[in-house]
Amino acid sequence: MHVDKNDDRSSVSATISGDRLFDRCPLGCRDDLQTSAITLTEGPLLRCTMCGQLLSSCTRGQYELALKKWDTSNGTIPEVQSAARFQQVTERRLRCALRLLGRLSPPPLRLLDVGCSSGALLAVASRLGFSPSGVEIASKAAETAQRAGFEVFCGLLHEARFADESFDVVTAFELIEHLNAPLSLLSECHRILKSEGVFIVNTPNAASWTVGVMRECWDGFNLSSMGGHVSFFSPQSLANLAGQCGFRVERLETRRVRFAESHQVSPVVYRVLKVMGEVLSIPASLLNKGHDMLAFLRKM
Numbered sequence: 001m002h003v004d005k006n007d008d009r010s011s012v013s014a015t016i017s018g019d020r021l022f023d024r025c026p027l028g029c030r031d032d033l034q035t036s037a038i039t040l041t042e043g044p045l046l047r048c049t050m051c052g053q054l055l056s057s058c059t060r061g062q063y064e065l066a067l068k069k070w071d072t073s074n075g076t077i078p079e080v081q082s083a084a085r086f087q088q089v090t091e092r093r094l095r096c097a098l099r100l101l102g103r104l105s106p107p108p109l110r111l112l113d114v115g116c117s118s119g120a121l122l123a124v125a126s127r128l129g130f131s132p133s134g135v136e137i138a139s140k141a142a143e144t145a146q147r148a149g150f151e152v153f154c155g156l157l158h159e160a161r162f163a164d165e166s167f168d169v170v171t172a173f174e175l176i177e178h179l180n181a182p183l184s185l186l187s188e189c190h191r192i193l194k195s196e197g198v199f200i201v202n203t204p205n206a207a208s209w210t211v212g213v214m215r216e217c218w219d220g221f222n223l224s225s226m227g228g229h230v231s232f233f234s235p236q237s238l239a240n241l242a243g244q245c246g247f248r249v250e251r252l253e254t255r256r257v258r259f260a261e262s263h264q265v266s267p268v269v270y271r272v273l274k275v276m277g278e279v280l281s282i283p284a285s286l287l288n289k290g291h292d293m294l295a296f297l298r299k300m
């Protein structure tokens with residue numbers, strides 16, 4: 001995964017506040033943060049009174065410790081049993097980007113995966129005919145992708161110094177919820193995309209039915225087990241972030257509803273709740289209340 005730590009404002013704020021990661025909304029809102037009714041191990045989640053973004057009240061030290069979880073040589077290579085599912089889901093997303101791009105650029109289209117880990121998405125993109133490359137800060141995972149033959153820059157996105165308008169598609173999956181400075185990352189993605197290029201991003205939906213029911217019991221809020229989830233978007237706050245960075249939301253979809261994690265209830269209760277979640281998944285998708293959110297943003 002890729003994390004942009006190059007944010008002077010956050011550093012200054014953290015010093016003033018006794019090292020808390022967020023003192024202000026990282027989406028640039030001016031209003032204060034208030035405590036929400038959801039309390040985690042690190043303290044209550046903070047809510048931006050302007051855009052509704054939910055933010056961890058963890059310290060910078062807790063955040064950096066949680067991020068270290070990702071630097072393994074396996075990175076995010078899917079387990080054997082979920083590899084077919086990963087390929088299917090990734091193909092669907094990339095084919096959707098191809099449809100949105102139409103005939104804007106001659107093939108092969110250039111794709112950059114930000115936070116490419118060990119290169120699982122790059123492999124799928126390559127099979128679909130893209131010319132893929134990646135950026136990854138975790139050195140062991142980046143080396144695995146490089147050994148597989150992919151062009152991967154090991155470091156932060158802005159350090160790679162890509163030329164303006166280098167890519168047709170930029171992807172950032174399961175990334176922005178880890179960032180303390182998402183504005184700088186999205187602005188850089190905007191700069192390196194070609195005009196009308198597509199940025200695909202996914203992140204948990206904090207305005208989902210899952211969060212409404214499970215609240216602090218939802219694993220998505222767990223800082224350490226999720227490797228540094230600190231910033232929780234809704235469809236509205238994601239559109240707000242996109243607009244500030246020069247993107248328009250071309251397509252936004254949410255999927256899946258869950259009422260308990262498998263480790264929290266008995267197997268029988270879990271199966272019943274799982275069926276209920278499956279029944280509600282279609283209305284949740286129609287109303288943007290699923291907990292997996294995927295957005296296709298177009299460079300304006």
Ligand SMILES: [Zn+2]
Binds near residue numbers: 029051052
């Ligand atoms: Zn805000």
